[in-house]
Amino acid sequence: MALERTLSIMKPGAIRNRLTGTILQRFEQAGLVLVGSRVVHLTKEQAEGFYEEHRGKPFFESLVKFMTSDTILIEVFEAEDAIASYRKVIGNTDPDIAAPGTIRADFAKSKQENVVHGSDSPASAAREIAYFFNDDEIFSPVKS
Template identity: 40%
Template sequence: MEKTFLMVKPDGVQRGLIGEVVNRFEKKGFKLSAAKLMVISEDLAKQHYGEHAERPFFGELVDFITSGPVFAMIWEGEDVVKTARHMMGSTKPSEAALGTIRGDLGLTVGKNIIHGSDSLESAGREIELFFGSSTEISYDKPVEQWIY
């Protein structure tokens, strides 16, 4: 079963959208195996967004993601990385399809509610960064027999 890392960003937390985001992934049939509300340190933010370090918006990105609490999550399911990307929608909310998280709830490129891993490799790296050796909860969901 694939795993992915998703994070409700500070704008989503402040707007009270954690439940809305979690609800969408649960309705899709994915399983939440770990979650925590946290404030990201500047060091963690720089590691997380390291691929953008040379871009002109890097400082603003770090400032934003450290500006308030985030809700970090690990989700499991068939093709969860690819499906989560579709459910999130385009990075630019104005270009995101209605019915996606960003299309329905996002405001701007910077305030687009959610971050999600873009590949299995990124998911592994991001899960390690945010959860380290924290134990994920393993449990059975009776509904899985109807999904997989």
């Protein structure tokens, strides 16, 4: 397996409900290494640009409104098979069918307010990471 990176967003609900430490601990326990992080309050334009692929869908406007309602925590994780590992920890987008013990099953209110976002493929991860970070803002751990 190759070392890869994935983008993570802790959405407004995670911040409001003070779940960031709990969620971060789950990622670290799964072997994901934090290599980039920032707190952001998205503008409407930033949220629309990030979710451009959903423009025109019935949920687009409410998603943008939710994602701009408060601060979010954006992270980059690195690990062997990081995307699949991350997605296993977060669970299905719909918390009603997410596996017990996943972040979304445990903390999400709905499909839209599902606490976290994660890249779903290497191409998405590359695009999403580049949307929020420059290369010099991501730091792989020093190997000893």
